[in-house]
Amino acid sequence: MKLGVLFSGGKDSTFATELANSGQNEVVCLMSMKSENKDSYMFHTPNIDLTEIQAKSLGLPLISRKTEGKKEDELIDLRRLIQKAQKEYKIEGVVTGAVESVYQASRIQKICSDLSLWCFNPLWQLDQETLLKQLLKRGYDIIISGIAAYPLDEKWLGRKLTKSMIKELVTLKQKFGVNPAGEGGEFESLVVNGPNFKKKINIHKHRLEYKNHAGVFIVEDAELK
Amino acid sequence: MKLLIVNTCSNKLSEREFVIPFEYNNSRTNHYSELKDLGWADKILITGTALRDNEYLDNLDKFDWLKNVNKPVLGICSGAQIITSVFGGKIIKNQEIGMVDVNGNLFGKTKFQAYSLHQNGISNLVEFDILARSKNSIQAIKHKSKDIYGIIFHPEVRNEWVVEKFIEV
Numbered sequence: 001m002k003l004g005v006l007f008s009g010g011k012d013s014t015f016a017t018e019l020a021n022s023g024q025n026e027v028v029c030l031m032s033m034k035s036e037n038k039d040s041y042m043f044h045t046p047n048i049d050l051t052e053i054q055a056k057s058l059g060l061p062l063i064s065r066k067t068e069g070k071k072e073d074e075l076i077d078l079r080r081l082i083q084k085a086q087k088e089y090k091i092e093g094v095v096t097g098a099v100e101s102v103y104q105a106s107r108i109q110k111i112c113s114d115l116s117l118w119c120f121n122p123l124w125q126l127d128q129e130t131l132l133k134q135l136l137k138r139g140y141d142i143i144i145s146g147i148a149a150y151p152l153d154e155k156w157l158g159r160k161l162t163k164s165m166i167k168e169l170v171t172l173k174q175k176f177g178v179n180p181a182g183e184g185g186e187f188e189s190l191v192v193n194g195p196n197f198k199k200k201i202n203i204h205k206h207r208l209e210y211k212n213h214a215g216v217f218i219v220e221d222a223e224l225k
Numbered sequence: 226m227k228l229l230i231v232n233t234c235s236n237k238l239s240e241r242e243f244v245i246p247f248e249y250n251n252s253r254t255n256h257y258s259e260l261k262d263l264g265w266a267d268k269i270l271i272t273g274t275a276l277r278d279n280e281y282l283d284n285l286d287k288f289d290w291l292k293n294v295n296k297p298v299l300g301i302c303s304g305a306q307i308i309t310s311v312f313g314g315k316i317i318k319n320q321e322i323g324m325v326d327v328n329g330n331l332f333g334k335t336k337f338q339a340y341s342l343h344q345n346g347i348s349n350l351v352e353f354d355i356l357a358r359s360k361n362s363i364q365a366i367k368h369k370s371k372d373i374y375g376i377i378f379h380p381e382v383r384n385e386w387v388v389e390k391f392i393e394v
Contacts, residue, residue: 001236023237095238102340102382106323109276109342113322118277122241125381 001118002028004082004091006108007062009051011135011142011161012097012123012181014191017058018138019122020095021196029089030055030062031081037069038216046146046188046216050201057197057224063088079111086115093118099126100183128181132166139195146188146216149178154210156187157217190219199224226392228252229266233273233303235280243273243301246381247388257287268297268392271304273379276322276344278303285310297372299391302343305366305375309347312368319346321362327378329357331365332390339364339378346377 003020007013007030021027032051055062063084067077085091094112098105098121105121112119123131135142142161147153151172159165172178178186193200205221230252232244244254247270253262263269271288274281281303291298291311300308306316321341328336339359346362353375357365366375372394380387 019241020238025236025238102324106340106342109322113276113320113344116277118236118275120236120238120242120275122238124242125246126241 001025001092002090003093003095003120004029004031004085004089005095006097007032007051007055008097009047009054009190010097010145011140011189011191012099012131014054014097014140014194015131015135015138016095016097016122017060018194018196020120025093027060027095028091029085030058030060031085031094032062032064033074033078033081034064034066035069035074036066037074047190047219050190050219050222053201053222053224054191054197057199057201059198061089075107075111078108079115082111082115082117086117091117093120095120095122097121097123099123099128099131099181128179128183129166129170131181132161132169136161136163136166139193140191141193141200142189142191144187144217145190145219147186148214149176149184149186150213151176152178152187152213154208154215157208157210157215158206161189188216190217226251227265227267228392229262229269230254231260231269231271231304232256233271233278233281233307234275235278236275239275239278243275243381247272257281257284260287260290263290263294266296269294269299270388270391271298271300271307273302273304273342276342281307282316291373294371294373297391297394298374299388300373300375302377302379303345305377306345306347308368308373308375309350309353309366312352312373313349314347314351314353315349316345317348318344319362320344321346321359325359325362325364325378327357327359327364329355329365331357331376332387332394334386337384339380339384340382341378343377347375
């Protein structure tokens with residue numbers, strides 16, 4: 001089955017891309033929504049422009065669409081993006097990196113149903129600590145690209161996911177209720193290398209924006225190497 | 226307690242969503258097309274599958290074993306549709322996606338929210354008692370004389386207690 005992946009460049013959609021591309025299925029394109037609303041309920045926003053070089057490294061075509069990110073209008077934009085993939089790449093199904101968000105998953109399921117497309121969520125209900133450990137085991141290089149919850153602070157921005165960071169996140173879950181994989185929007189991630197990347201993304205220049213436990217690590221210059 | 230999970234997915238990628246969440250150290254999973262562990266199991270769970278997956282509807286004869294099974298069975302979504310059909314009920318068009326309010330009495334719980342993801346529902350349930358409903362769908366049934374349950378919603382999302390209770394009962 002030909003599949004298109006809703007791709008943000010974060011850990012979940014990148015992992016979902018790898019899982020989807022096996023057996024009877026073939027990932028034929030990536031689809032990215034570029035939301036102008038950084039508080040979008042639906043879409044990951046930091047460094048979304050980097051999806052272009054990530055797609056290049058993954059050897060997959062990328063189609064993208066801008067959205068103002070207004071709560072229900074962004075779903076109309078998403079539907080149009082998926083329709084474009086259906087037309088241009090003949091996709092028969094959509095893959096998402098949804099783990100726990102019923103809000104995201106049910107909206108995408110409805111769009112897929114309307115467009116007569118299959119919908120796959122290969123990380124659905126996966127325990128968050130297990131998910132992080134699987135990502136490390138498979139060789140993904142992941143950095144924290146956004147934070148939005150106490151007690152996370154600017155020291156977290158740009159940090160690489162490691163075993164000791166997973167331990168820290170599990171402790172933060174116990175003390176503060178932070179979801180270890182950021183499922184509650186506590187943090188966003190950026191994948192710079194992985195088992196299905198042909199080349200690594202080297203970040204040459206970045207800047208931080210941070211205020212009161214909310215911030216982003218913005219990549220200003222990067223290349224594949 | 227040995228649990229046999231009967232997989233109804235026709236695409237392997239769906240198994241991560243509808244089958245793997247139920248697996249544990251004392252379960253075995255068989256696809257419905259090649260059942261081999263019916264004798265081994267104490268209880269049986271028939272999984273759901275993707276919204277557009279209708280392959281099980283063309284293979285309902287593969288579930289004839291349900292007529293003679295003497296072990297507790299829990300069918301989820303497509304599993305509930307299969308159980309209904311094997312015992313003379315009807316599978317009807319009835320799409321529901323998202324969280325719904327469920328009322329009735331399922332393993333002692335009378336009111337809860339559940340995640341629905343189905344394009345078919347069930348009706349003509351002569352051999353079953355209806356245990357719970359949402360506004361637009363029958364959500365839970367039990368066979369009148371056997372320990373066979375069907376639930377249309379997906380308990381792997383926010384209602385893990387359903388499978389835990391089924392395993393306990």
